Amino acid sequence: MNVTNSEKLQGQTIFVTGATGFLGARLVPALLENGAQVTALLRSRHGASDLEAKGVTVVTAALGDRAAITGALRGQDILVHLAYDVRATSEKNLSDFTALVGAAQDAGVGRIVHTSSIVVYDVWPSEDLDETSPMQRPSGSPYRQAKIEMEKQLMAGPIPAAILQPTLIYGPGSSLWTDQLTENLTAGAQILPQPEGLCNAVFVDDVVQAILRAAALEDLGQERFVISGPEPVAWSDLLSGYSRIIGKGELRFEPYQDLSDRLGPEPDHDAGSETLSVAARISALGRTLLGRERFEALVRAIKRRVSSGDGAAYPDRHLLELFAAKGGCRITHAQDRLGYQPDYPLEKGLAATADYLRGRFG
Secondary structure, three states: OOOOOHHHHOOOEEEEEOOOOOOHHHHHHHHHHOOOEEEEEEOOOOOHHHHHHOOOEEEEOOOOOHHHHHHHHOOOOEEEEOOOOOOOOHHHHHHHHHHHHHHHHHHOOOEEEEEOOHHHOOOOOOOOEOOOOOOOOOOOOHHHHHHHHHHHHHHHOOOOEEEEEEOEEEOOOOHHHHHHHHHHHHHOEEEEEEOOOEEOEEEHHHHHHHHHHHHHOOOOOEEEEEEOOOOOEEHHHHHHHHHHHHOOOEEEEEEHHHHHHHHOOOOOOOOOOOOOOHHHHHHHHHHHHHOHHHHHHHHHHHHHHHOOOOOEEOOOHHHHHHHHOOOOEOOHHHHHHHOOOOOOOHHHHHHHHHHHHHHHHO
16 A cells, blocks of 8 residues: 655654554555565564564564663654553553653654544544544543543653544454454344444555555644544445345344333443453453464354344444444544545445455355
């Protein structure tokens, strides 16, 4: 994937966290294609050989080890931070982030490109928003609060920083917005609320394009960019696209209030300190012992075995809110400042995901 002004990445030394993850696996080849010299930070040697075969330098260290990361960052022009460990607490992720930013300052890194999230905004997902929308509400998930604090650190720091705020990233390897939704369809049906809302989806390669443009942007200060697709789509259009590709699954609609009533009271994210669930601890151990792909395949097999009833997947509180929301995310600033132009309307994104889905679920 080449971008306008991509020659500005030629010969640039770029340090990437989360290089083996969903987004990193698409970004690293694009950086190499644009002539960058890439160094990847990994927590272990898992995945290192594949990266090294592509010409990537691999550094193995803990993200929170400031001294080790400082040494690895010396001589790096750009830090691209993608990593967020969903199996660790938000406090641990925030502590690691603070250490990383401190190491970048110690090492003299020229700029940071950081992937945040659209969830930082107070009005997400119910109202239209852009980079001027408020993010002051002292509530929400620990993940949201951690992402807000990370943004505050970068906006107040001395290093030029491009903070990208992607919406719902789908495509090959998206565990939430492709794999899980398709898994629900393979089991029988996905339940949607009536009336249904809008899905602010963005294909993974469009997010990669935004990262490349942010890495090459001249006169970068401390700036935020909302990153989404060409336009919001109906959730049923996304899900029916997945269903057509794998040749199974259906959509069913039920009144929003009925779905809300069956979930009971909304959880209070502000009550008490955050702790990892038993499931999260098992997930972390399983991924360590078996590797991510083998562990996730085992989980999918278990879910299929224990599936009961008609196989209908009802949304939890978080998904119900998303499935019913009508807010849109304006990308005008990213278009004007970065030259960002999303290249994947829904049908093109689905076509680019089809082989992956057939191989995984067909």
